[in-house]
Amino acid sequence: MEQKTESKKEFFLTRPVRFLIHWRPFPPYELICYVLMFAGATMFAWATMFVDGIHPFSIEIIKPIFLTIATLYSGFFAALIWNDITDTDIDIVVHPTRAIPSGHISSKKFFAIALVFSALTFLFAVLISPWCLLLVGVTALFVAFHNKYLKKIIKLPAYSEIFTPVQWLAVPLIGFFAIFTALPATGDINFSVPVLGYLSIHRAQLLPMFLLVLFTYFADDAHDIAEGIHDVEGDRRLGVKTYATSFGEKNAVKISFCMLFISGLLGILLWFFTILSLIFLIPFVILWFYTLDQFYQLIKTADDLQRKHLGKIMGKKGYDYLLLSFSLIFLDVFLQLINAEYLHWINSIV
Secondary structure, three states: OHHHHHHHHHHHHHHHHHHHHHHOOOOHHHHHHHHHHHHHHHHHHHHOOOOOOOOOOOHHHHHHHHHHHHHHHHHHHHHHHHHHHHOHHHHHHHOOOOOOOOOOOOHHHHHHHHHHHHHHHHHHHHHHOHHHHHHHHHHHHHHHHHHHHHHHHOOOOOHHHHHHHHHHHHHHHHHHHHHHOOOOOOOOEEEEEOOOEEEEEOHHHHHHHHHHHHHHHHHHHHHHHHHHHHOHHHHHHHOOOOHHHHHOHHHHHHHHHHHHHHHHHHHHHHHHHOOOOHHHHHHHHHHHHHHHHHHHHHHHOOOHHHHHHHHHHHHHHHHHHHHHHHHHHHHHHHHHHHHHHHHHHHHHHO
């Protein structure tokens, strides 16, 4: 009897973990890229504070970097799970192998898991600052209402894919706001709001933040539109307004290509106007050209079934383009920080 109780206890503890491991086939490189992406946004925000070049790393930056990773990682899983719950009727048509349509888990149990990840997201966010908690809260409310109601109710052409990328803007915004609130008030713009606390912003940070937000939007929208071509039948059946359902699949392909093209130009501007070096620019341009070439295959495709099939593949390639671009930002800033630390060490000896 005791052995059976222990077996049940072990099963209760291990089942959720095993489920999450096999819930979605996340490639290992993708899971690593999320860490680099979330850390890179915060490190980039810190590095852009200085107009005279990158400075050696500060110990007080370590905490917001790790808390940002924890906040955005748990928020990423929470958003995915909420999306699976709210899009069950669409997934039954276009993704029948996903967790809920396939019967691997009930909506009720998945809801409980989503609550846990959401609670962790809010906890880590408030440990960064109340400002970051506010950003997380606004993003969570938007994602909840957008996925559950708005994209099925609002009939504005392409509404779903115009607004879905907004949730990804939390990555650069939380990265910058973590830095705005982590350091003493030494910026050019300093103000305090009751409950939320102070913000200290260096003017040099505003343009990099703006460009990174725009890049994130267009890069994510490019991959969303491509995946929308694959999901077009389910979206049409439920009245979801995507570029494909609003303007036709052929036009959606061209719009997706244009979004990707604009994101590449924004990436180059990000290099031109910030501390990013050729360590970022050269591999980024290669990655951009490669992804453009892959997306162009969609434009050349005449067969509707083939286009839907390629839409799913190109959507994944566009998503990898977004993740790898942020990873290149992390790599560039990280190597520059190491170089700055080395030069600082040499100067201290001399």
